[in-house]
Amino acid sequence: MNKNEFDTTSVTPRRGIFKTLLTSATIGAVLLASSAQAATTWKIQSVWDAGTVGYDLFKDWCDGIEEKSGGELKFTCFPAKAVAADNNGLFDAVRNGVLQGMNPFTLYWSGKIPASVFLSSYPAGPDQPHQWDTMFYSLGMLEKTREIYEKFGLFYVGPIQHDANIIHSKEPINSLDDLKGLKMRLPGGMVAEVFAEFGVSAVSLPGSDIFPALEKGTIDSADYVGPAVNWELGFAQVTDTILMGPPGVMSVYQPVDLMDLTVNLRAWKALDPKLQQLVEDEVRIYSQKHYLAIQKRNIEAMKKFKEAGTTVTRLSQADLQEFRRAAIPVWYRWANKNEDARAIFDMQLEYMMNDTVGYITEEDIKGMK
Structure with a gap:
């Protein structure tokens, strides 16, 4: 074969091939190293105890963020008390950057952020999940909430739909009259104040302390979340009845x-906008x-x-109306704590008075300011 039959300009010498491969490998290594350096890890603590369905669901979601972000963002999830020992510690840990995020029940911050009592359902207020999504995502409540949280160095990413709360009791509760004299575990803030109107003595306890308190008789009834988690916490072993609202309403x-995802404001601002959008979208999907x-x-x-022998009792529609009458003055008391609380409440009151909802009339709030 004549050497002139070869077009030597189209052939890469062996040394050139190795040089090209080496260059490609080097570039790949640099890109991988760059990607590793750019990856952001957030430590996020939930208020769910390890081993509950709530924590398992949240951890699975956190574990999936790394893949969904193409390795640019990773969530390391912790159960209740793993980093911050209590709710107050959790709030401060996120503000101070010890944790980058938290998955709390929004109502927990009523003592620090009065408006938070209106960022999750409250006695006899909006009682359907879609109503809350409507207020947050269609009526401007999300933007106002973020404005409030930024004052505390926090960014409220979004609400996470959870469940209704129910009451477990040693003795049947068949009407509001049966509440009188009960020593009941309740969240603080508005809920405890409304129940006090019916003669209930409220006790504040974290979820993990409810079972032993019921077992020892320190309390004789307890509000907590819904049946799924409460079964796992053993409440059927220490109570005999569950109180719910009228048919179709688990809780009045x-x-x-609502739960939520709230993160450190500095950590949020440091995140690339495309990752911010990913997190916001993923919170809505996870909810x-x-x-x-x-x-x-x-x-x-x-x-x-x-x-297991548990019986269910239900309040009547008349009980619900009486409960709402007792709750309305408490709504206003909390709304008047500061301008932020009032702003959120005003949004909700207008919604509840709209004929598409119709929970409240002008007569119901006559004289209220």
Whole structure:
């Protein structure tokens, strides 16, 4: 074969091939190193105890963020008390950057952020999950909430739909009259104040302390979350009845007990905008998944409660109306704590008075300021 038959300009010498491969490998290594250096890890603590369905769901979601972000963002999840020992510590740990985020029940911050009593359902207020999503995502409540949280060095990413709260009791509660004299575990703030109107003595306890308090008789009834988690916490072993609202309403005092994802404001601002959008989108997706998974588990848990001998009692529609009449002055008392609380409440009051909802009339709030 004639050497002139070869077009030597189209052939890469062996040394050139190795040089090209080496260059590509080097560039790849640099890109990988750059990606590793750019990856951001957030430590996020939930208020769910380890081993509960709530924590398992949240951890699975956190574990999926790294893949969804292409390795640019990673969430390391912790159960209740793992880093911050209590709720106050959790709030401060996120503000100070010890943790980058938290997954709390929004109502926990009523003592620090009075407006937070209106960022989750409250006694006889909006009682359907879609109503809360409407207020947050369509009526401007999300933007106002973020404005409030920024004053505390926090960024409120979004609400996470959870469940209704129910009351477990040693003795049946068949009407509001039966509440008188009960020593009941309740969240603080507005809920405790409304129950006090019916003669209840409120006791504040974290979820992990409820079972031993019921077992020892320190309390004789307890509000906590829904059937799925409460079954796992053993409440059927230390109580005999569950109190719910009228048919179709599990709870008249916290029917939509919202959780949320809140993060350190500096950590949020340091995040690339595309990752910020990813986190916001993922919170909305997770909210639906969490809610629906809990509802399925609630149905299964109620069968177990019944098999264990637990009975269910329900308040009447008349009880609900009486409960709302007692709650309205408390709404206004909390709304008047500061301008932020009033701003959130005003949004909700207008919504509740709209004929599409119709919970409140002018007569109901006559004389209230």
